[in-house]
Amino acid sequence: MERTEAMVAFKEAFGANAEDLFTAAGRINVIGEHVDYCGGKVFPAALNLRCNIYAKKTGGKVIRMAFRGIDGIVEIKTDNLDAYRGLKIGNYQAGVAYFLQEEGIEIVGCDLYYDCTVPFGSGLSSSAAIEVATAVALCEYAGVAYDKVQLALISQRAENKYAGVNCGIMDQFASAMGKKDHAVLLDCSTLAYEYVPLQLGEYCLVVANCNKPHNLVESKYNVRRQEVETALKALQKVLPVSCLAEITPKQFLEAKYLLSGVVAKRAEHVVMECDRVNKAVTALRAGDIVELGRLLNESHFSLRDLYEVTGKELDTLSGLARKETDCLGSRMIGAGFGGCTISIVKKTAVEGFIRRVGKAYQDSIGYKASFYETSIEDGITVEKL
Numbered sequence: 001m002e003r004t005e006a007m008v009a010f011k012e013a014f015g016a017n018a019e020d021l022f023t024a025a026g027r028i029n030v031i032g033e034h035v036d037y038c039g040g041k042v043f044p045a046a047l048n049l050r051c052n053i054y055a056k057k058t059g060g061k062v063i064r065m066a067f068r069g070i071d072g073i074v075e076i077k078t079d080n081l082d083a084y085r086g087l088k089i090g091n092y093q094a095g096v097a098y099f100l101q102e103e104g105i106e107i108v109g110c111d112l113y114y115d116c117t118v119p120f121g122s123g124l125s126s127s128a129a130i131e132v133a134t135a136v137a138l139c140e141y142a143g144v145a146y147d148k149v150q151l152a153l154i155s156q157r158a159e160n161k162y163a164g165v166n167c168g169i170m171d172q173f174a175s176a177m178g179k180k181d182h183a184v185l186l187d188c189s190t191l192a193y194e195y196v197p198l199q200l201g202e203y204c205l206v207v208a209n210c211n212k213p214h215n216l217v218e219s220k221y222n223v224r225r226q227e228v229e230t231a232l233k234a235l236q237k238v239l240p241v242s243c244l245a246e247i248t249p250k251q252f253l254e255a256k257y258l259l260s261g262v263v264a265k266r267a268e269h270v271v272m273e274c275d276r277v278n279k280a281v282t283a284l285r286a287g288d289i290v291e292l293g294r295l296l297n298e299s300h301f302s303l304r305d306l307y308e309v310t311g312k313e314l315d316t317l318s319g320l321a322r323k324e325t326d327c328l329g330s331r332m333i334g335a336g337f338g339g340c341t342i343s344i345v346k347k348t349a350v351e352g353f354i355r356r357v358g359k360a361y362q363d364s365i366g367y368k369a370s371f372y373e374t375s376i377e378d379g380i381t382v383e384k385l
């Protein structure tokens, strides 16, 4: 949606002009999947696909929200923020307001128009973008100085404790802390982070959505979290570790006998994926994009065979990408079960790649994949209109 269009929509919804634009980013994750809640390192980057909030401070005790493509206005009262957990639309926002208030921040009434360009249910973290952008708007209107990492943590709390999804910190952190043309190497056990230039030479990342209809990702996600917790408890009998990410591949092989069935498979994925993150960052820094691509493929195979979060659609989409001569690697990103893949593709070959993979995917699955034009941008932006 163009900015002028959004401004018109704001005026139609609220009868006045928007005065501010707050945005937070959706994200990709180069590598390090399903390890953030195991204390691992992840390597996400913020996108040009974002949650844009056109906003006006009104004072008082009501937050009014309107949404692109959805009729009507949702209202939440700032003196009763616990009451909106059941909202289908607006619960993330209410959760953020609730936990900001719990931190002692005064929540001031405002009108917010949401133009979210992160496709929903795509594995590109639309929910984190919505939470972080909302947190920025509310803090700006409260007139308090805020720390972006704190906003990410409060946003995660809203998702965990208000919306009931037991996610890790990766998405909210990337959404808040992303930096143009860089990926963020984030240690999820300490929140120490560093920016690494995402320079792929003559290659680029192509983001594709398999468009699988939504299918209870949240409950399957929460089951995975329980499985890795079970694994950790068993392994702690012989290893002095506080999280799975601390276990080296060698230690894991020696202690694996303590685990069985799916719990063993899940833990093996986590340990090996953490190892791959280190290797991938080394490869990227050395400009070895071939090795980076190989590691992306390995990550996908592990998510498919050990963590079992891919499915026919994501396997087909990344498999077709891998068959392309100008593609160095491809994998699913995010929680899985649907959503997006990233592929490393030669810049000059992108058009043909999209055409061939798109056609073959449709022939095989029966509906289309979507390909997005993406760039790596800053996480949060704040602008006076």
Ligand code: GLA
Pocket: 032, 033, 034, 035, 036, 037, 125, 167, 168, 169, 170, 171, 334, 335, 336
């Ligand atoms: C979702 C969660 C993240 C992370 C990924 C998997 O995006 O929100 O915290 O666990 O899945 O890597």
